[in-house]
Amino acid sequence: MRGNEKVLIVGGGIAGLAAATGLCRLGIRPTIVERTREFGAVGAGIVLSVNAMAMLRMLGLGDAALEAGRILENSELTNAKGQRLFGMNFADLAPDFGPTITIHRATLHKVLLSGCQDAKLHANLWVDHLHDLGESVEATFxxxxxxxxxxxxxxxxxxxxxxxxxxxxxxxLYSGYTCWRFVVESPPGLDRMQEMWGRGRRLGLVPLAGGRLYCYATANAKAGVADPDEGRIERFKKLFRAFSGFAPAILEQLTRPEQLIHNDLEEMPKHPWYKGRVLLIGDAAHATTPNMGQGAAMALEDAGILCKMLEGDASFEKVIPAFAVRRESRVRFIVDQSRRFGRLGQLENSLLRSFRNGVMRMMPQRLTSAGAVRAAAAEI
Ligand SMILES: Cc1cc2nc3c(=O)[nH]c(=O)nc-3n(C[C@H](O)[C@H](O)[C@H](O)COP(=O)(O)OP(=O)(O)OC[C@H]3O[C@@H](n4cnc5c(N)ncnc54)[C@H](O)[C@@H]3O)c2cc1C
Structure with a gap:
């Protein structure tokens, strides 16, 4: 019976492919349309926290992700000189919560695509008009x-x-800061994730499998400031020249403007997630700033939990409102925490920054690690 249900998924990103995987496991063969020419992802990395990994396991993709990614054992926040403010030990928490991994986005996409081979995949296609007719939804492609x-x-x-x-x-909603992402060779000796906090600027270093390093960088800026190819590398290096530690060895690998992916960081204000027969999931429903490393995890949770709630003969009509109620407060917590954490990280005032850094140095590592992982793990 479920094989007769006609479901359209618009968007073949993390949320769309994960939902398609879950629906395929229920015997539903969804149609997925993806606007870009191929199902793929931009050239950067991502951290998959314990809850993201738990959802991938639920979707039958945990082993594939683990094999393709790199286990992340430690992470630390430092100042711009690379001096530690506080650390998180993921390895100690893995026996209770499972591993945290890092993975290239293109590799994650391959893993997700492997789960939805029974879906009807259409790249280079989008929906021009969508009409909910009550009994069905009419889509004009x-x-x-x-x-x-x-x-x-x-x-x-x-x-x-x-x-x-x-x-x-x-x-x-614009966060107040803009962001660049890139992948380079990992410098010798960098065996953990580091996020370096400077004055209104941050640089994140995330080791990937195969000796590669995914980096992200943020800087306070007005919304929509252009970053043209010409002079892009020089401008970027100037912004981060005060950063030491591993930073100089990373910055010197940047030579071509196309190495840097640039976009402003935004979030979605509180908004309904469904109307009639149409449900929004992932960033479409609740995009968050990336400061908690939880946006993709929320997209995976949406997909995993929606499909779990649809098990047996549960109908979409009944599940969708219950799903939105179940997910709303969880996602809002993450979006709000992420915004607050980002504001702390982007401080410019010297007095406030030294107070913040002093408080962070005093925070017990065990407490911060367990707190962060427990917050992430709440849906497992
Ligand atoms: C700098 C940065 C770092 C991040 N780091 C992390 C991290 O470490 N961990 C984490 O969990 N999250 C992280 N995130 C968040 C994460 O990237 C997003 O939350 C996640 O990609 C959301 O997935 P999605 O599928 O909902 O949306 P998207 O990834 O945006 O995918 C949407 C898909 O839909 C397609 N599409 C768009 N419009 C149409 C259309 N009209 N028709 C058809 N297809 C369409 C797009 O081409 C795309 O393939 C980060 C985000 C940023 C910006």
């Missing part, structure tokens, strides 16, 4: 075809067209 679906899952990210088609335009 960019190639001119029109089809009817029982349910639509909008997993098309921060600037979701599905959200706009169903609810109208919603403005996103």
């Amino acid at each position: 960019s190639d001119g075809r029109t089809k009817h679906f029982d349910h639509v899952i909008g997993a098309d990210g921060l600037r979701s067209q599905t959200r706009e088609q169903i609810f109208g335009r919603t403005d996103t």
Whole structure:
């Protein structure tokens, strides 16, 4: 019976592919449309925390992710000189909560795609018009075809067209800081994740498998400031020249503007997640700033929990409202915490920064590690 249910997933990112994997395991063969030419991801890395990994295990992809990624044992926050402010030991917590891993986004996509081979995948296609007719949803695609679906899952990210088609335009909230991401060779001796906090700027270093290093960098800026190719590398190096420790060995590997992926960091204000037969998941519903490293984890939780709630003969009609109620406070907690943590990290005032750093140095490692992992693990 479930094989007859027609589900459209808009967006083949982390949320869309994970939801497709879960639905395939229930015997539903969803249609997925992805706007870009191929199902893939931009060239950067990602940290998959304990809850993200638990969801991948639930979707039958835990071993594949573990094999393709790199186990992250330690993480530390430092000042711009690389001096430790506090640390988190993930290895000690793994027996209770499971591993945390780092992985290249393109590799994660391959893992997720391997789970949804029974889905009907269409790249280079999007939905031009979506009409909820009550009994079904009519979708008109960019190639001119029109089809009817029982349910639509909008997993098309921060600037979701599905959200706009169903609810109208919603403005996103700019965080106040912009971000660059890149992957280089890992410098010798860097065996843990580091996030370095400077004056209104942060540099994150995340070791990946195969001796590669994923880096992210943030700087306070007005919204929408352009970063043209010409002079991009020089401007970036100037912004982070006060950073020492491993930073100089990383910055010297940047030579070409296309090495840097640049975008402003934004979040979604509180917003309904569903209307009639259309449900939003992942960033389309609740994009967060990345300061907690939990956006993809929330997308995976959405997919894993939605499919868990649909087990047996549970209907979408009953599950969708219950799913939204179950997920709302959990996701809001993460979005709010992430915004607060980002503001702390982006402080510019010297007095406030030294007070913040002093407090962080005094925080017991065991407490911060366990607290952060328990917060992440709450849905496991
Ligand atoms: C700098 C940075 C670092 C991050 N680090 C982490 C981290 O370490 N850990 C973590 O858990 N999270 C992290 N995140 C958050 C994470 O990247 C996102 O939360 C996650 O990618 C959301 O997945 P998604 O599938 O909902 O959306 P997206 O990843 O945005 O995917 C949406 C997909 O839909 C497609 N699409 C868009 N519009 C349409 C359309 N109209 N029709 C069809 N397809 C469409 C897009 O091409 C894309 O493939 C980070 C985010 C940023 C910005």
